[in-house]
Amino acid sequence: MISNAEGRRGEKVALEGRLEPPLLGTRSPLLEVDAMLVLLCVWESVFVGESVEVEGYTIPTLDTPHLHTTLTLPTPKTGRPCPPPPASVTRRVLTPSLPLLQVRLSRQYRVSAIPSLVLLDSRSGRVITKSGREMVSSDPEALTFPWRPRALGDLLAATSLVDPQGQVVTYDAIKDAYKGLYFSAHWCPPCKAFTPQLISVYEKIKKKEGNFQMIFVSSDRSEESWRAYHSTMPWLSVAWECEDVRRELATNLEVQGIPTFVVLAPDNTVITAEGRAELTEDPEAERFPWRPQSVEVLAERHMARLQESPCLVLFTDGETTELQFGRDVLLPVAEEYLLEHAQEGALTLQFFVAGEDEVSDSVRDFACLEDVVPLVAILDLAEGAKFLLEDGVEVSTATVHNFVTRYCNSKLSPLPIRPVASSATNTS
Incomplete structure (x- = not known):
């Protein structure tokens, strides 16, 4: 629940009362919350990674689940004031406003805006349509439900x-x-x-x-x-x-x-x-029909993919021979992994080799990575986590394969994308 929450995005906002995960269709005795606005707030945090300070609270949100970070309000006037909170709830560290599972589902089905309605086959788990919202609008009588799309041919x-x-x-x-x-x-x-x-x-x-x-x-x-x-x-x-x-x-x-x-x-x-x-x-169309490559050179057009999916990036000094070395190291690992995990959608690990350029620098800066080469990192921006190949380990196909295997088996300890900010403590 949120009170005294008027103000523009990015400004400091004073909050009183308790903050809890809202339930759709429920009403709080202290404050009536538009849950969709709260969800939108979390979405902005996931895809943009922005946060603002919220006076009196340190709130762990879904952009960095391993950290105590702050929640940004999407619009002004999300609620009406409520009575002052009891002293026992002041400066309280809170749980995430939306379960991590929901973030992973949104990534799996590439949901980029709300409201969205994705229909699944309950027996196979396969997607019937990601356009349920549009179909509800165009077919309000549900005459063609479950709205299976026709094949392109x-x-x-x-x-x-x-x-x-x-x-x-x-x-x-x-x-x-x-x-x-x-x-x-x-x-x-x-x-x-x-x-x-x-x-x-x-x-x-x-x-x-x-x-x-x-x-x-x-x-x-x-x-x-x-x-x-x-x-x-x-x-x-x-x-x-x-x-x-x-x-x-x-x-x-x-x-x-x-x-x-x-x-x-x-x-x-x-x-x-x-x-x-x-x-x-590729204006000469030399690579037509532009089939996806198992390992790609990181470029600006891949930024959306970095936000959608976990990505392994091998950073190099950008020399042609080093980029080729990176491809040679990653290609066997990528091909084996993608063959085994082809059905995981946006949760599938993507593989990139990066040089020394503005795109690489911006990724390093955002993820707080050291300016050293070669550097192998798995970046999961949506979950606010990164995994680094240990210092002193030679970068080779064998070591990267072992690194990816440990990642897949949850044997790696995640590091936060950004340094941990000191959380507020109760001062009596």
Whole structure:
């Protein structure tokens, strides 16, 4: 429960009374709490890692479960004042506001905002849909419950595809090709800036790989805008009248914004949903179709992945030979691990080799890592923990394999991402 909690995010906030994990739909005798706001507060802590001092309390929150840190309030006016607390509860160290299991579930299913509704098959545990909230809104009578998404191939086969001149093209003519789905809109400035780059790379890919087709999936606001924008592109488009298919494609592929460029294999499995970033880093399309690599060189586009998943990073001095050494060390470990743990989703360990650059420096600074090389660390930002390969241990495939095995078996002792702050003590 929170009282006297008015103020802007980031300011010091005076709290009185007891702070307890809220229960949805329950009412406190001291204070009525909007539990969703409290959950949002925890979410911000998880994904951003920010915190503010809260006068009189040291609150362990989920961004650093091994530390006593502080909880930031998401919005002003979260409650009304309550009577002053008894002396016995002042300066009390509290338990986390949300169980760690819930954080891990949110990561497992890549939930980035609330409210979210994920439906699972109770027998297999597999995801039916992560778009339950949208489906509740679009199908309030639950006529199509449990809202199993259609396969991408079935969706594309059921839609009408047209070329820039308006001629219909059958799905059978392209079904065996690699496919690029381009989610974009004429009104979107970043889209209009990216489209010429995509056209240039598309033409290079077509010269190297004739078995490649692009499909424009429009988010335009009018048929006129769609036609005008499609006329600038040398590829197919989902027809304007197929609005439901366009929406369903975006939902099934978890498109969160535009422009988004998704690459599909001939069997319509997703190769990458990060086509835009891949294209920017590889404008000659030398690595097309940009299949995920077991070990990647840490770059800015990986920052979201560092927040979503635990990551093993081998820091080097950035020389070409050292980066190659890092890849050679990590690759056998990564391939074995990913083969065994492929079904763990966002909880799967990711593998990176890092050089000496701004991205590497920012990760080191955030995780309070020493500026030494080589350095092997497993970083779990969402849980506020890091695990370091011991000083004096030679970095090799064997030692990293042993390090990962101990991590998987919970045999490593976690260190806090940030130094432990001294907690408040009761002063009578």
